[in-house]
Amino acid sequence: MTRPKLRKKIILLSITVIIEIVALIFFWNALKKTDVTNGQASPALGTSGGLPNLLGDLNLILPISFLVILLGIACAFYVEEWLSATNWVRRFIESQVAFLTGIPSLLYGLLAVAVFFGYAGVFKATLQNAEGSALAGTPFQRNTALFYTETLIFILTVMPVAIKTTQTALRSVETPIRESAYALGATQWQVLTKQVVPRAFPRMLAGGCRAMARAFAAAALLVGIYAWSHTMELRGFPDRFMLFLGGALLLSNASSFLTEIYVPASTQHN
Secondary structure: OOHHHHHHHHHHHHHHHHHHHHHHHHHHHHHHOOOEOOOOOOOOOOOOOHHHHHHHHHHHHHHHHHHHHHHHHHHHHHHHHHOOOOOHHHHHHHHHHHHHHOOOHHHHHHHHHHHHHHHHHHHHHHHHHOOOOHHHHOHHHHHHHHHHHHHHHHHHHHHHHHHHHHHHHHHOOOHHHHHHHHHOOOOHHHHHHHHHHHHHHHHHHHHHHHHHHHHHHHHHHHHHHHHHOOOOEOOOHHHHHHHHHHHHHHHHHHHHHHHHHOOOHHHHOO
16 A cells, blocks of 8 residues: 555545544433433342443443454464365354354344343342342352353354354465465464564454453443433443444554555555
8 A cells, every 4th residue: 555545545544433433422412411311220230230230231242352362363273274174164164154244243233232121121020029038149150151141142152253254364374475485494373473474464453452442332332222211310321332332433443444544455456
């Protein structure tokens, strides 16, 4: 990419980021002026403890999502570099990844919302009906089941994207580069670490940003829908909601920018 084109893309991205930041600040100020949400409190979740518990879960789930992205990158390396194209394990993984990445992140977020309200409501009703019994004193089981379910949804949100984008990045490295390295006596590990990874890293980083953007967007959706559907103090809600939403937008912009500025050598000669 020539310097004028790169400079133009940087300017356009900077304008986009500035507009988004200004819009987020106005939105954040509007939320800060709101005292309580509209609507009635949920009989299942009540008005106390629900949002702090949700935020506590997200504080654990988002770092786990980052680690899952790293695991997805490692899985993509194994599938792309060590499994043949006719291997049934590779075909199975690629088919599942293609299916899961085709699902919009909004649907994953709505699924997380449905699970959060549904599971919490079912278990809360069970605990209320079993008041005085052994179940009444075991809220930890309810929270643990809910946490694991939400974590699974976030894993399905980020891991397929990490695998697919990493595979695409590895395939973008030209075959002659690999063949030349092998002809000079390099091992497969040396080819990967010294030739493939440096050239594929920008797209791998873009894929990681895209995957984490989906996770942050789902977290913002969870917090936003919960807060707007309950009568409760909004103390602390705007800050966390805008943090997740702003993080999703910035990571999405970073992913788009890295994808745009990375042009494989093969396309430059065409």
